[in-house]
Amino acid sequence: MSNQPKPNYPKRVPLAQLPTPIQPLARLSKHLGGPTLLIKRDDQTGLAGGGNKARKLEFLVAEALAQGCDYLVTTGAAQSNHCRQTAAAAAAYGLGCSLVLKGNPPAAVTGNLLLDELLGAHLYWSSDQDTVALMGAVCAELRTMGHTPYQIPLGGSNVVGATGYVLAMEELKTQIATANLNIDFIIVASGSGGTQAGMVLGATVYDFRGEILGISVAAETQALHTQVAALATATATHLGLGTLSLADRVNVNDDYVGEGYAVVGESEREAVRMVAQLEGILLDPVYTGRAMGGLIDLIRWGAFTRRQTVLFWHTGGAPALPAFAEKLG
Numbered sequence: 001m002s003n004q005p006k007p008n009y010p011k012r013v014p015l016a017q018l019p020t021p022i023q024p025l026a027r028l029s030k031h032l033g034g035p036t037l038l039i040k041r042d043d044q045t046g047l048a049g050g051g052n053k054a055r056k057l058e059f060l061v062a063e064a065l066a067q068g069c070d071y072l073v074t075t076g077a078a079q080s081n082h083c084r085q086t087a088a089a090a091a092a093y094g095l096g097c098s099l100v101l102k103g104n105p106p107a108a109v110t111g112n113l114l115l116d117e118l119l120g121a122h123l124y125w126s127s128d129q130d131t132v133a134l135m136g137a138v139c140a141e142l143r144t145m146g147h148t149p150y151q152i153p154l155g156g157s158n159v160v161g162a163t164g165y166v167l168a169m170e171e172l173k174t175q176i177a178t179a180n181l182n183i184d185f186i187i188v189a190s191g192s193g194g195t196q197a198g199m200v201l202g203a204t205v206y207d208f209r210g211e212i213l214g215i216s217v218a219a220e221t222q223a224l225h226t227q228v229a230a231l232a233t234a235t236a237t238h239l240g241l242g243t244l245s246l247a248d249r250v251n252v253n254d255d256y257v258g259e260g261y262a263v264v265g266e267s268e269r270e271a272v273r274m275v276a277q278l279e280g281i282l283l284d285p286v287y288t289g290r291a292m293g294g295l296i297d298l299i300r301w302g303a304f305t306r307r308q309t310v311l312f313w314h315t316g317g318a319p320a321l322p323a324f325a326e327k328l329g
């Protein structure tokens, strides 16, 4: 809003290929008989296979460097895209990288896990330990070895990481103006909530009037709503925008969580195959396939009119595909 102060962005380092393109999904839209569908290609941000974590890491790595840190430490699932992109960012800046992966090592080293190893990350499996506690222990050990670790939370979802998606909404605003687009809805996969939180704040700052709908990949609606709203508000404070009430702009849908995080069902399988075969675009089964499965279902239920425009924000994830070969084939 014009009467609102401008965000005071901290330093960032270049890691992502920006702006990411917006493309029509004309064949998918025709197939579904639905609204006009667009896709924003944050799967094309680069950084060892692309994805939304590249935008977050531009601010996180900048802060790590400013604090004189020489190690990035973070956590995620075995097939975490966030861990893979963090390992790549560390390599690109000559930093060490330690990853705390949830659970036990799987039989096959494939997908993002293979890439973590190729990128030189040190892997720690949590087994039944708490991942946050284990990250603390890994950081303590690094300090005794004379290193200065920089700890990044799950998904890079703190005020620093979410800032990447506030800035992404400025990028979107420019693209909307240039191509004269009218976007009624943004659909995005929401996990740890930093992406959606940044978007929600960015929508307010850059006057995006459409609705942003987060398709939950794991959490229940109420919990994710609270998390996204709190992070959006905290990010506003972080950027010098004062106290903003943003809860009204947070829309979350947990109808597509199915059997839980990373459990591939028929909806994800159909969405991944449909978008691949109609558009030549790869989704992933954990995040974007789940969100697209939700979008397809919403279209079938008549949630949008044919005159509306829906932007699917592709947050990446395809490097995980080989790890789900059995479930997708």
Ligand SMILES: *Cc1c(COP(=O)(O)O)cnc(C)c1O
Pocket (backbone or CB within 6 Å): 051, 052, 053, 080, 081, 082, 155, 157, 189, 190, 191, 192, 193, 194, 195, 196, 284, 287, 288, 315, 316, 317
């Ligand atoms: C991490 C991730 C998300 C979710 O982003 P959050 O900021 O954690 O909500 C969505 N899609 C992909 C491919 C991801 O890796």
